[in-house]
Amino acid sequence: MAGAVAAQAQTQDIEVLHYWTSGGESKAVNVLRQRLEKEGINWKDSAIAGGGGANAMTVLKTRAVSGDPPAAVQMRGPVIQDWADQGALVGLNAIAGNWNRELPPAIDAALKYKGTYYAVPHWIHRVNWMYINKPALDKVGGKVPTTWNELFDLADKFKAAGIIPIAHGGTPYHDGVYFEGIVQSMGVDFYRKAILEQDQATLTSPKMVEVFDILRKSQRYFDDGIQGRPWNIAAAMVIEGKAGMLFMGDWAKGEFANANKVPGVDYVCAARPGTEGMFTFIADTFVFFKQRNQPATPAQNKLASMIMDPAYQAEAALYKGAIPANTTVSLSNFDDCAKKSSNDMQGASRANGLVPAMNQGIPEAMLGAVRDVVTRFLNSNQDSQSAVQALARAARNN
Amino acid sequence: MSILFDRWLPAVVLAPSVAASLLFVYIFVFLNGYLSFTSSRLLPRYEFVGLDRYRELFDNDVWWESVANLFWFAAPFIVISTIVGLTLAILLDQRIRAEGALRAIYLYPLALSQVVAGTAWQWLMNPSLGLSHVAEQLGWRGASFDWLSDPSRAIFCVVIAAVWQCTGFVAALFLAGLRGVDEEIVKAAQVDGASKPLIYRRIVLPTIRPVFFSVMLILTHLAIKTFDLVVAMTAGGPGTSTILPTIFMYTYAFERGRMGIGAASAMMMLAMVVAILVPLMYLESRATRNAA
Numbered sequence: 016m017a018g019a020v021a022a023q024a025q026t027q028d029i030e031v032l033h034y035w036t037s038g039g040e041s042k043a044v045n046v047l048r049q050r051l052e053k054e055g056i057n058w059k060d061s062a063i064a065g066g067g068g069a070n071a072m073t074v075l076k077t078r079a080v081s082g083d084p085p086a087a088v089q090m091r092g093p094v095i096q097d098w099a100d101q102g103a104l105v106g107l108n109a110i111a112g113n114w115n116r117e118l119p120p121a122i123d124a125a126l127k128y129k130g131t132y133y134a135v136p137h138w139i140h141r142v143n144w145m146y147i148n149k150p151a152l153d154k155v156g157g158k159v160p161t162t163w164n165e166l167f168d169l170a171d172k173f174k175a176a177g178i179i180p181i182a183h184g185g186t187p188y189h190d191g192v193y194f195e196g197i198v199q200s201m202g203v204d205f206y207r208k209a210i211l212e213q214d215q216a217t218l219t220s221p222k223m224v225e226v227f228d229i230l231r232k233s234q235r236y237f238d239d240g241i242q243g244r245p246w247n248i249a250a251a252m253v254i255e256g257k258a259g260m261l262f263m264g265d266w267a268k269g270e271f272a273n274a275n276k277v278p279g280v281d282y283v284c285a286a287r288p289g290t291e292g293m294f295t296f297i298a299d300t301f302v303f304f305k306q307r308n309q310p311a312t313p314a315q316n317k318l319a320s321m322i323m324d325p326a327y328q329a330e331a332a333l334y335k336g337a338i339p340a341n342t343t344v345s346l347s348n349f350d351d352c353a354k355k356s357s358n359d360m361q362g363a364s365r366a367n368g369l370v371p372a373m374n375q376g377i378p379e380a381m382l383g384a385v386r387d388v389v390t391r392f393l394n395s396n397q398d399s400q401s402a403v404q405a406l407a408r409a410a411r412n413n
Numbered sequence: 414m415s416i417l418f419d420r421w422l423p424a425v426v427l428a429p430s431v432a433a434s435l436l437f438v439y440i441f442v443f444l445n446g447y448l449s450f451t452s453s454r455l456l457p458r459y460e461f462v463g464l465d466r467y468r469e470l471f472d473n474d475v476w477w478e479s480v481a482n483l484f485w486f487a488a489p490f491i492v493i494s495t496i497v498g499l500t501l502a503i504l505l506d507q508r509i510r511a512e513g514a515l516r517a518i519y520l521y522p523l524a525l526s527q528v529v530a531g532t533a534w535q536w537l538m539n540p541s542l543g544l545s546h547v548a549e550q551l552g553w554r555g556a557s558f559d560w561l562s563d564p565s566r567a568i569f570c571v572v573i574a575a576v577w578q579c580t581g582f583v584a585a586l587f588l589a590g591l592r593g594v595d596e597e598i599v600k601a602a603q604v605d606g607a608s609k610p611l612i613y614r615r616i617v618l619p620t621i622r623p624v625f626f627s628v629m630l631i632l633t634h635l636a637i638k639t640f641d642l643v644v645a646m647t648a649g650g651p652g653t654s655t656i657l658p659t660i661f662m663y664t665y666a667f668e669r670g671r672m673g674i675g676a677a678s679a680m681m682m683l684a685m686v687v688a689i690l691v692p693l694m695y696l697e698s699r700a701t702r703n704a705a
Contacts, residue, residue, distance in 0.1 A: 069667075094670075097455060101456075185651060186650070187650070240540075242561070242562035242650070243562070243647075378670070379669045379670050380669040380671045383664065383669045384669075387474075390652045391474070394652025395564060395654075411472075413669075
């Protein structure tokens with residue numbers, strides 16, 4: 016009798032390893048937690064902050080090697096397929112119902128390994144966003160740039176008006192986010208070949224040299240204090256009107272929303288130059304680790320289907336500043352940027368322009384190597400040609 | 414019975430620590446060496462692939478930059494710590510008042526962890542809230558010190574912090590050595606009319622030669638092991654301009670899932686330590702043999 020109670024208690028517990036610890040993120044997680052606890056399942060929270068998830072992944076590795084992985088883990092990118100390949104994850108096909116109709120095909124593919132679903136998406140972030148301070152834009156009489164030349168014209172106008180043209184954070188992370196936008200402006204196929212597939216011929220092509228030239232030119236429009244500045248401080252510069260433009264994914268919108276800024280009135284959100292019609296996504300997902308080599312526990316299945324529930328998707332994406340992964344969810348409560356984002360996602364999906372962003376689409380090792388090259392280039396006098404060679408070399412060795 | 418006991422007691426007492434260092438040092442060094450010849454990525458995988466990982470390591474720009482940075486960090490760090498430490502020790506050796514208190518003050522920085530020291534120096538050297546800001550507020554216009562954000566100079570900020578932390582310890586080592594010098598010889602030299610600088614140069618410093626050796630030994634391996642100080646101060650930046658081999662190793666082995674490359678870089682660091690320490694130890698042992 017006591018044994019039966021214990022066994023039942025065990026199946027009703029679920030340990031969740033995640034790194035959503037900042038304001039909006041923890042609100043989103045709490046929504047899920049409360050819904051789960053209403054169903055009588057106890058959420059054992061293992062939040063591990065820091066390192067953009069690197070710390071959490073280190074803990075996961077140790078736990079998995081010692082045979083005691085957490086039941087649910089926040090994860091994104093190719094590492095999902097790596098863990099699935101190791102046979103460590105539970106398949107979700109049994110509860111996947113209509114997922115293939117509710118999710119855009121490119122995102123659907125990111126959740127699968129050999130035809131089986133291993134991950135369930137909470138929401139979709141778009142990375143190829145730029146934000147422009149609207150009063151500053153009107154003051155200099157500029158318009159939203161759609162090419163890099165137009166962008167540099169606008170940057171010159173900002174500079175003349177005493178406004179820092181581009182708010183940037185001098186971290187390998189932000190350097191990488193800026194860089195991928197330039198690669199994408201050379202076309203979606205170029206981005207696919209160069210970054211996602213690391214094709215040597217594409218990486219060493221003249222277009223790639225042009226990418227680094229644009230990066231070098233952009234640098235003239237950064238201010239002096241960028242070193243080590245976190246992206247949210249860079250966002251604050253645009254919010255306060257000290258700087259004109261910010262290049263960051265849609266999680267930065269949360270900063271604007273917290274400062275009571277309204278899209279279209281206080282700031283403009285637009286696709287980055289040359290990437291209109293393209294949507295570079297990050298899908299935040301949960302994967303479920305086998306407990307004692309068993310298939311999915313009832314609690315794991317419950318949590319997985321709860322995440323795809325439209326009501327949860329709508330609420331959580333709103334807190335996170337993203338859009339719901341489930342395309343059947345109504346967006347009536349969302350702001351104009353999110354509505355544009357959702358429209359663009361469905362348009363891009365039809366036109367073959369829905370692609371994983373850099374830190375969704377390539378493995379950690381490759382991502383780190385690309386960031387190394389970019390950040391070294393920005394912090395030295397290296398010429399574009401040798402940066403291209405360094406990038407090609409990094410791609411060969413990672 | 415008691416003879417047997419006496420003969421075996423030292424071995425028995427030492428056995429646990431010998432076993433522990435065999436296991437935790439040599440076995441792990443060997444294991445790590447083996448990993449550096451395998452295809453290990455996210456997790457250890459014992460599939461032999463020869464020298465591939467070393468080839469990748471030697472083809473990696475960031476690795477070579479970290480080695481160059483180590484040189485630019487270690488050389489000034491060792492030279493400055495030694496010179497300043499020795500100077501402080503000689504000054505303290507002059508039978509001054511409050512010597513104990515001064516020695517404690519010099520030693521205190523070593524009691525701080527590198528993370529704390531690194532964070533404190535990061536604030537001190539931050540152009541907008543640190544020392545240069547204070548100088549400006551005190552009326553020194555144009556006082557600016559922005560080395561920490563200058564890729565070609567940031568490594569020297571790390572040198573400053575490391576020197577600050579270790580100099581007191583070096584001074585304590587030298588002071589102990591100075592106190593061990595035979596008073597009689599010094600007095601004899603004074604009687605012969607030798608000046609103080611001459612006594613130090615010709616008698617005292619040559620006598621404390623073994624202390625120089627220990628100081629070199631300690632500072633060299635400290636320099637090669639430096640990790641938390643840089644992580645706290647610059648996180649390897651701006652760009653990769655302050656990345657050191659230890660940080661490279663950590664990043665590749667534990668953050669980027671390239672355990673093989675991480676292991677290979679760790680073996681290269683071991684090789685560096687050996688390449689520096691073995692000649693040093695050989696020279697030292699020959700010198701003592703000659704002296705005896």
